[in-house]
Amino acid sequence: MTGFTIERLGEEALLLRLGERIDDDTNRRVHALAAVIDARRPPWLCDIVPAYASLALFVDDDRSDPDDDPLQHAERWLQAQDLAAAGDRDPGHQPPLEIPVRYGGEHGPDLEAVAAHADITAEEVIALHTAGDYRVAMLGFAPGFPYLLGLDPRLAMPRMDTPRARIPAGSVAIGGAQTGIYPRESPGGWRILGRTPLVLFDPARPAPALLEPGRRVRFVAATDDEAA
Amino acid sequence: MSIEVLAPGLATTVQDDGRVGLRHLGIGSAGALDLYSHAVANLLAGNAADAATLEVALSGPRLRFRKPARIALCGAEIDAEVDGTAIPGWRPVQLPAGSTLVLGRCRKGARAYLAVAGGLALPDTLGSASTDLRGGFGGVHGRALAAGDVLELGAEGVPAVERLSIAPWWIDGTPDLDLSVPSRIRVLAGGDATAPVDALFTGRWRVAAASNRQGLRLEGDALALADMHERISEPVAPGTVQLPPDGCPIVLLADAQTHGGYPRIGHAIRADRPRLAQLRPGDVLRFAPCTPAEAHAAACAQRQRLTRIALAIDSRRGADA
Numbered sequence: 001m002t003g004f005t006i007e008r009l010g011e012e013a014l015l016l017r018l019g020e021r022i023d024d025d026t027n028r029r030v031h032a033l034a035a036v037i038d039a040r041r042p043p044w045l046c047d048i049v050p051a052y053a054s055l056a057l058f059v060d061d062d063r064s065d066p067d068d069d070p071l072q073h074a075e076r077w078l079q080a081q082d083l084a085a086a087g088d089r090d091p092g093h094q095p096p097l098e099i100p101v102r103y104g105g106e107h108g109p110d111l112e113a114v115a116a117h118a119d120i121t122a123e124e125v126i127a128l129h130t131a132g133d134y135r136v137a138m139l140g141f142a143p144g145f146p147y148l149l150g151l152d153p154r155l156a157m158p159r160m161d162t163p164r165a166r167i168p169a170g171s172v173a174i175g176g177a178q179t180g181i182y183p184r185e186s187p188g189g190w191r192i193l194g195r196t197p198l199v200l201f202d203p204a205r206p207a208p209a210l211l212e213p214g215r216r217v218r219f220v221a222a223t224d225d226e227a228a
Numbered sequence: 229m230s231i232e233v234l235a236p237g238l239a240t241t242v243q244d245d246g247r248v249g250l251r252h253l254g255i256g257s258a259g260a261l262d263l264y265s266h267a268v269a270n271l272l273a274g275n276a277a278d279a280a281t282l283e284v285a286l287s288g289p290r291l292r293f294r295k296p297a298r299i300a301l302c303g304a305e306i307d308a309e310v311d312g313t314a315i316p317g318w319r320p321v322q323l324p325a326g327s328t329l330v331l332g333r334c335r336k337g338a339r340a341y342l343a344v345a346g347g348l349a350l351p352d353t354l355g356s357a358s359t360d361l362r363g364g365f366g367g368v369h370g371r372a373l374a375a376g377d378v379l380e381l382g383a384e385g386v387p388a389v390e391r392l393s394i395a396p397w398w399i400d401g402t403p404d405l406d407l408s409v410p411s412r413i414r415v416l417a418g419g420d421a422t423a424p425v426d427a428l429f430t431g432r433w434r435v436a437a438a439s440n441r442q443g444l445r446l447e448g449d450a451l452a453l454a455d456m457h458e459r460i461s462e463p464v465a466p467g468t469v470q471l472p473p474d475g476c477p478i479v480l481l482a483d484a485q486t487h488g489g490y491p492r493i494g495h496a497i498r499a500d501r502p503r504l505a506q507l508r509p510g511d512v513l514r515f516a517p518c519t520p521a522e523a524h525a526a527a528c529a530q531r532q533r534l535t536r537i538a539l540a541i542d543s544r545r546g547a548d549a
Contacts, residue, residue, distance in 0.1 A: 009468070011520070030478050052461060140461065141487070145254050
């Protein structure tokens with residue numbers, strides 16, 4: 001059963017809240033609900049934006065009828081849908097996407113620090129990070145930046161007190177209990193484990209973001225040669 | 229047919245109506261902050277209301293027009309000269325070939341919109357010509373204008389004129405654009421309440437210097453939340469009023485990120501966002517509570533006024549021709 005509350009996000013969107021915490025089960029239900037709504041997508045629904053435990057439905061507000069509030073219309077549509085079974089579906093039907101990563105060294109300047117923080121070796125950090133089965137909880141912070149759930153709790157490490165001014169594109173990093181990948185060179189405070197040669201975001205591609213929300217992901221340790 | 233950027237101004241960007249439907253990929257909308265002035269400028273130049281314009285922030289560029297052009301400037305009151313002759317805003321202006329347009333400081337308001345007949349011919353990136361400064365794409369190489377940039381114009385040429393020609397009629401931007409301060413911005417309730425509940429509306433707020441296209445940062449008596457529990461990142465939208473731990477609200481604008489973890493204490497309504505866009509660092513504003521029905525009515529009324537302006541410009545142009 002997919003229970004949620006509905007709140008207005010300004011004039012543009014309805015916010016469906018399925019929970020208040022970051023956990024895998026809630027996020028799985030968010031993506032299942034998003035998939036069901038997407039399958040029935042009415043023409044006025046212009047974006048379905050998932051987050052950890054919520055989902056925003058952005059509606060086309062370019063209407064000129066003062067008596068027809070588009071969000072009221074959207075809420076009526078939503079309430080008429082039978083969404084009870086949506087939470088039982090597994091949205092991650094695609095096989096996980098493999099992401100090659102060069103861990104450590106110049107590619108992962110924080111690998112040793114994460115190992116020290118977890119009181120394990122760098123090799124064990126890589127083993128734990130590549131063993132994980134991750135889901136793209138949401139894309140945010142920057143275009144195409146995936147927040148991945150599924151990090152082994154032993155690898156959790158708080159963000160840096162002072163963010164780095166410049167993190168290279170493709171950096172695979174840990175921020176608290178999450179792991180993510182920087183699509184573009186940017187400042188950031190996450191702990192960098194390694195780097196992938198995959199291009200996470202390219203506005204010229206038909207699908208600009210490599211990872212869609214809800215997509216399952218695995219990391220694979222690559223040598224410099226393999227990942228080149 | 230092209231425009232040469234002799235000097236770029238403080239932060240001049242190419243903007244149209246922005247991107248729709250990509251927030252799930254972390255891609256914000258971008259687009260003109262003051263969509264009203266942007267639309268009127270386009271209509272005056274003879275373009276579709278959503279054609280790409282130059283958004284000029286606080287201090288403008290110096291541009292050379294290689295061919296004759298019809299332009300219009302709307303939004304902030306800005307010092308504007310064509311080869312030494314001052315030109316007013318909110319009306320069509322015809323430039324002879326080789327004219328240099330110098331845009332100086334915004335005297336009142338923060339953002340002026342320069343529309344050029346034919347529109348700026350820029351490649352469409354993800355459905356829009358708008359510059360996404362955070363993502364580094366759209367517009368001119370995903371950045372603000374730089375000296376030496378050349379902007380190509382759309383195919384439509386305009387009749388050559390010998391001399392600068394300024395239309396004797398103009399459009400009045402009020403009530404949708406009111407540059408007087410303190411500004412009054414209507415706000416819908418957000419998911420998080422302040423304590424006391426009307427604290428956002430009783431205070432006076434000053435726009436902080438760190439404001440940009442992402443958000444207006446406000447200074448004033450710090451606000452407190454009614455319920456202090458921890459929040460996780462949720463979708464946000466342009467207009468969302470966030471309350472970070474320092475108690476000073478941030479009003480998100482068109483370049484807002486797609487998700488945010490700060491409590492949301494309100495949403496600035498669409499009809500008042502042109503005014504928000506015109507606030508300068510140091511300007512004072514007040515917020516007023518608003519219901520969804522009032523917000524929707526205000527948005528519809530603004531759209532209807534724009535439609536009437538489009539008709540008026542059309543008939544005026546017919547009479548001029």
